[in-house]
Amino acid sequence: MFVKRIAVATVAAAGIAAAVVATNADAGISVTPVAASVPAFDHIVLVMFENKKYSSINGSSSASYFNQLAAKSAKFTKSFAVTHPSQPNYVALFSGSTQGVDDDACPMNLGAKANLATQLAGIGKTFTGYSEAMPSDGYTGCSSGTYKRKHNSWVDFSNVPSSSNRRFSSFPSDFTKLPDVAFVTPDMCNDMHDCSIGTGDAWLKKHLDAYATWAKTHNSLLIVTFDEDSNTSVNQIFTTFTGAHVKTGSYSESINHYTVLRTIEAAHGLPGIGNAAQKSPILDVWQ
Template identity: 35%
Template sequence: DCTTCWVNATNLADQIEAGGRSWKAYQEGMPSACFVGDAYPYMQKHDPWIYFNDIRTNAARCSAHVVPYTQLATDLANGTVPNYVWITPNMCNDMHDCSIATGDSWLSQQVPAILNSAAYRNNGVLFITWDEGSTNAGCCTNAAGGRIATLVISPLARTGFQSTVQETHYSLLRTIEDSWGLSRLGGASCGCTAQMREYFR
């Protein structure tokens, strides 16, 4: 949970922009765009984008792309949702510090607006995943931190499908990169990383 472990490396945002697409990270509870530090229930450790030097130290880029979650409703209403969206709930709604029921209630209020948006209806996909389980168990070569659920919701997805393939967060990264013809970063480039293709028709 280091808050000063800055990273000087190519990241998914760099790839998305180089590929001519747009992105934005919506952080619930973030006091202002590109905020660095903690302001509970917003915690910087759950905002991966702020750790990349080429995002955090570029004020214009950072402020345009790493924003408070409240901006999502405006972007949905205006039809200005970017191609790639990252959403982080606050420490209560992400179920870290509050109950599962609290997180479920938050999702029940937020997900319908996303599913009713043009961005989603136009062959979009919503991935809902967690960052860690209740043990340190891992399924695959580079996985640790427990086993988690991941929901894949899309007009292109197989209805009611449950995968038996062992996958990691790098599988999600690889799936995004492969679908947009981007090179694979980090663990996504490992031959041990499965692509999440089986969820789609």
């Protein structure tokens, strides 16, 4: 007997894909079902690290926690950033477009363009961005110590309230108090930009291991990814999904920041914005 996955995805008007699966027992074919939609998670937390190519993290002894987490997650072996340098990738993941940003200049004021926070607000859902080392909630400055605004895309949009721009020190230990979607940005050392892979690895374990464990039994999801690789033309990055409904394993479909955004949108029944509208949400990792 051999195993074959058969899935035909269709996209509804709202942009949520449905999968059609079939099984032919007489022919000896068994089918691994593909989810019809992304689960409606209570909480999604996405944490973004910096400037490391996939091969620098995958299987590396310096990234032991990343790999321990991947072993109980959906790991994407063909995940790619959108561009170089850092800032346009953050903007792309948050708004479905680089918005013409092609450098790390600051301040970048992008006006009232559509973004994930406004999408969520439109359906009564909440978004909060948490930035480590930011000196105060609602801060709009370009730099303070190990905090850099270029890694904080939500502050660039005038239609995102300042109350959604918070210090990581206010990330709740009671995870039931998290917003519907949270983006987390470590500081310039802990995100691996200025410090070692081991530093970022230790930070991830210290600050988000408890949430990763909790998410599995509380209808929630942790997304771990990188803004870009180490400035190569390939731009392949390490990305994992951990939490409830996740089928552990390695997945080889090609995804990028727009695919991840589209999947977060689909979890809330939202259509894709910008370039995310051209992507199908990730469906094969759910059980």
